[in-house]
Structures are given as structure tokens and as C-alpha cells.
Amino acid sequence: MQNNQTPEYAIETKDLSIHYGSFVAVSNVNIKVERLKITAIIGPSGCGKSTLLRAFNRMNDFVPSSHVTGEILLHGQNLYGKNVDPVQVRRKIGMVFQKPNPFPKSIYENISWGAKINGFKGNMDDLVEQSLRSAALWDEVKDKLKKSAYELSGGQQQRLCIARTIAIQPDIILMDEPASALDPISTLRIEELMQELKKNYTIIIVTHNMQQAARVSDYTAMMMIDDKRSGGVIEFDDTKKIFTRPKDKRTEDYVTGRFG
Amino acid sequence: MIRKTFENEIQQVKDEVLLLGSMVEHAIIGAVEALKKRDLKASEKIIIEDKEVNKKRFAIENQLMILIATQQPMAHDLRLLASTMEIISELERMGDYAKGIANINLLMGEEKLLKPLIDVPRMAEKGVSMLHRALTAFVNEDVEAAHAIPLEDDEVDELYTQVYHELMMFVIQDPKSIERANWLLWVAHNLERVADRVTNICERTIFIATGEFSEIGSSDG
Numbered sequence: 292m293q294n295n296q297t298p299e300y301a302i303e304t305k306d307l308s309i310h311y312g313s314f315v316a317v318s319n320v321n322i323k324v325e326r327l328k329i330t331a332i333i334g335p336s337g338c339g340k341s342t343l344l345r346a347f348n349r350m351n352d353f354v355p356s357s358h359v360t361g362e363i364l365l366h367g368q369n370l371y372g373k374n375v376d377p378v379q380v381r382r383k384i385g386m387v388f389q390k391p392n393p394f395p396k397s398i399y400e401n402i403s404w405g406a407k408i409n410g411f412k413g414n415m416d417d418l419v420e421q422s423l424r425s426a427a428l429w430d431e432v433k434d435k436l437k438k439s440a441y442e443l444s445g446g447q448q449q450r451l452c453i454a455r456t457i458a459i460q461p462d463i464i465l466m467d468e469p470a471s472a473l474d475p476i477s478t479l480r481i482e483e484l485m486q487e488l489k490k491n492y493t494i495i496i497v498t499h500n501m502q503q504a505a506r507v508s509d510y511t512a513m514m515m516i517d518d519k520r521s522g523g524v525i526e527f528d529d530t531k532k533i534f535t536r537p538k539d540k541r542t543e544d545y546v547t548g549r550f551g
Numbered sequence: 552m553i554r555k556t557f558e559n560e561i562q563q564v565k566d567e568v569l570l571l572g573s574m575v576e577h578a579i580i581g582a583v584e585a586l587k588k589r590d591l592k593a594s595e596k597i598i599i600e601d602k603e604v605n606k607k608r609f610a611i612e613n614q615l616m617i618l619i620a621t622q623q624p625m626a627h628d629l630r631l632l633a634s635t636m637e638i639i640s641e642l643e644r645m646g647d648y649a650k651g652i653a654n655i656n657l658l659m660g661e662e663k664l665l666k667p668l669i670d671v672p673r674m675a676e677k678g679v680s681m682l683h684r685a686l687t688a689f690v691n692e693d694v695e696a697a698h699a700i701p702l703e704d705d706e707v708d709e710l711y712t713q714v715y716h717e718l719m720m721f722v723i724q725d726p727k728s729i730e731r732a733n734w735l736l737w738v739a740h741n742l743e744r745v746a747d748r749v750t751n752i753c754e755r756t757i758f759i760a761t762g763e764f765s766e767i768g769s770s771d772g
Contacts, residue, residue, distance in 0.1 A: 335688065389637060426772050447725030501623075502623055505625070514683050534625050534626060534629070535625075535626060535629060535630065535762065536626065536630070542626075543627060544625050546625040546626050547554075547624070547625050547626050547627060547628050548552070548557070548625075549553055549554055
């Protein structure tokens with residue numbers, strides 16, 4: 292386990308704590324996220340799941356009082372190192388949010404925009420098609436690429452957002468409750484899509500839906516707050532173990548719905 | 552308690568399992584008793600009552616499936632419900648052994664028993680006692696008892712060996728007794744299997760409580 296940043300890990304945290312001013316929101320997280328796997332972060336509200344997720348692509352930088360101690364290593368490099376450009380980090384580590392948030396532009400432009408900004412030199416039509424295919428959306432939108440993204444259903448919009456993320460060709464995709472605003476069928480579609488995506492991308496997903504975590508993920512991190520109200524990872528294991536025979540009593544109480 | 556409804560439903564399932572268990576215990580003791588007394592009517596009744604055992608098993612299975620579908624059990628709850636599915640199937644099969652013994656009695660018709668039954672009722676009592684305590688251990692998730700009960704299977708096995716040798720002696724002395732000896736051997740075999748299945752119930756109980764699959768006892772069941 293101590294073998295530093297072996298290639299099978301996409302990302303690794305070392306004594307990672309996330310502070311808001313003097314408050315420690317997430318404390319002392321040491322996890323290794325395996326490459327090309329889906330890792331779920333579960334835990335009750337307010338335990339720091341989203342805060343931890345956002346630390347992975349430096350989204351917390353937008354909160355002025357926040358700072359991070361410890362390290363998050365991507366290919367052995369600390370994402371919070373002095374010379375690291377957060378924009379570059381977000382290129383490598385994309386994010387999909389709870390509510391679909393397409394740009395108020397055409398379907399096509401939603402994909403091409405980021406690529407253009409990033410200096411993409413290849414064939415844009417190909418990139419758009421490829422990204423939409425990867426997000427299992429191509430067949431539904433290929434005849435209306437010039438239409439506004441807002442004309443799509445919620446589930447389609449979310450897949451568009453995933454396609455948009457893929458277009459930048461990140462290593463890792465972070466998903467913060469990506470299906471919580473969707474109906475059950477759209478949810479299952481996203482879950483199926485995740486299984487396809489993990490062939491090429493490492494996925495970290497925050498979800499309140501334990502059945503979803505159990506269905507889609509390979510590994511699960513269980514988070515809980517301590518008596519100082521700091522969140523931490525109390526158990527990190529194979530998803531099958533977490534949901535059938537967890538080691539920690541608190542995990543057991545949470546996954547069986549007896550927490551509190 | 553956040554999941555009071557679910558807890559109550561689990562308790563109800565456990566109560567039903569105990570009820571099914573007592574039906575099976577009753578059937579095993581009754582089947583051997585009827586054989587001992589050569590009471591064909593009583594055996595017929597046991598065969599009819601086995602249908603109730605099967606019905607009860609399906610009712611519990613249905614209850615379990617509804618709980619799994621509606622409550623999405625995880626961890627301990629999941630192990631409990633999945634294992635209970637297994638346990639009720641063990642119980643139903645034990646009921647079938649009782650029915651099998653009742654059938655043998657009917658098959659024997661007016662034939663006399665080859666010998667008065669001594670060890671066979673002992674096997675039944677021992678097996679039923681083990682079953683009863685195994686179900687108590689299941690309900691209480693008593694890991695210690697679940698480890699200890701299967702060890703008693705050796706006593707049942709010894710009784711079975713004794714019955715076997717005794718019956719072989721009859722056959723050697725009088726080959727014409729082979730059919731009647733065979734009947735009784737089948738009865739003893741059925742009872743021996745009851746104890747084996749008790750071991751399976753105990754293994755499930757340990758799994759429910761600890762999450763560990765373990766093979767215990769000396770049995771091959």
C-alpha cells in the first residue's frame with residue numbers, strides 16, 4: 292500500500308485536510324483512487340463529501356477563505372504545489388454537477404467551446420461526434436446539433452455535460468450527485484454510461500443514493516463527521532464489502548439506514 | 552430508531568421462521584412416532600400437513616422478497632434476509648424428510664417392524680433438539696451456540712452407524728429381511744440428514760452475525 296503513486300492509482304491524497312478559515316471541514320484524508328475504476332464517496336449530509344470532491348480539481352479555490360493542507364497527488368505531482376495552474380488541473384480533472392448546466396448555446400458549441408479555448412487543432416466535427424457518442428447522446432441529437440442545448444431533456448442535458456467534459460480529454464471525471472435531478476430512467480442511463488466511461492476514465496462520484504453507489508462503483512469511501520464536526524473518511528474499501536459486510540459500525544449503521 | 556417499520560417486519564419474518572421450524576419439528580417427531588406405533592392414519596396426516604409446511608415456506612419467501620424489493624437491505628440486513636431465504640429452504644427439506652418417513656410407514660403397510668425402534672427415535676429427538684436450539688441461535692444471532700450445536704452432529708452420526716450395523720446383522724442373518732431393513736435404513740438416513748441441515752442453519756447464523764462464511768462440524772451436509 293505504501294508504494295508511492297504506483298501507476299494503478301489515478302489520484303492519491305496524503306494527510307489531506309480542507310479548511311474554511313479556522314474550521315476544518317475535511318480532516319486527514321488518505322485514500323488512493325484506482326485508475327479506470329469508479330470510486331463512490333458516500334456519507335450523511337454535511338460530512339464533507341462534496342468539499343472533498345471539489346478539492347480534487349481545485350474548485351474550492353473559488354471559496355476565498357478555503358485552503359488545503361496535505362497533498363493530492365496526480366501522477367506523483369501535488370495539485371496544490373506552488374507552480375501548479377488550477378486551470379490546468381481542471382483540464383485534467385473534469386467535473387459534472389448535480390444539475391445539468393449546459394451553456395446557453397447550441398449542442399454543437401457546448402462541446403466545441405472548451406476545445407476551442409484549449410487550442411484544439413483537430414477536426415472539430417469529429418471531436419463533437421466522438422464526444423457525443425461517448426456520452427451515449429449522438430443518436431438522439433445528431434440531427435439537431437445547431438439547436439439550443441436547452442431544448443434537450445434533463446437527462447440529455449446531463450449527458451451533454453458529460454460529453455462536454457470528455458471533449459477536453461481529462462484523466463479523471465468528478466461527478467457530484469450527477470443523477471439526483473433526473474428521473475429513474477435517465478438515472479439508469481447515466482449509470483450505464485459510467486460503466487462505458489470507466490474504460491477510458493477514472494470516475495469519482497459523490498452520491499446520496501446508496502443503491503446507486505452500490506450499483507455503479509468499484510470502491511466506496513464512507514465519510515462521517517467527528518466530534519469537532521470535521522468530515523473524514525472512516526472506511527474505504529471494495530464496494531461489495533462496504534455494502535455486505537462493512538467493518539466500521541458507523542458504516543453499517545449508515546448503509547442499513549440506521550444512522551443517527 | 553429510524554427504521555422501526557423495517558425492524559418490525561424483520562421481527563415478523565423471524566417469528567414466521569420459528570413457526571415454520573416448530574411445524575417441521577412436530578412433523579419429524581410425529582413421523583417417527585407414527586412409525587413406531589405403526590399408525591398409518593397419523594402418517595397420512597403428516598403427509599397432508601407437509602403441504603402446509605411448503606405453503607408456509609413460500610409465504611415467508613414472498614415476505615422476504617417484498618422486504619428486499621421495498622427496503623433495499625444492506626450489510627447486516629441483507630445478510631439476514633438472504634440467509635433466511637436459505638434457512639427456510641433447509642426447513643422445508645427437513646419437512647420433506649418427515650414426509651419421507653411417513654411414506655415409508657405407509658409403504659410398509661401391514662408388515663411388522665423388523666425390530667422395535669430405539670435408536671431411531673433417539674436420532675429424531677436429538678436432531679429436533681439441535682434444530683430447535685439452532686433456530687433460537689438464529690433468532691438471537693448467538694454465534695457461540697451456532698458454533699457449538701453442529702458438533703452434536705457426531706452423536707447423530709454415531710446413532711446412524713449403530714442402526715446401520717444392527718440392520719446389516721438382520722440382513723446377514725435373514726436375507727429375506729432386506730426390504731424391511733432397507734426401509735428402516737432410509738428412515739435413519741433421513742434423520743441423519745436432518746442434523747446435517749441443522750449445521751447449515753448454524754453456518755448461516757454465523758454468517759448473518761459476522762459476515763464470515765464458515766464450514767463447521769464434521770458433517771458432509
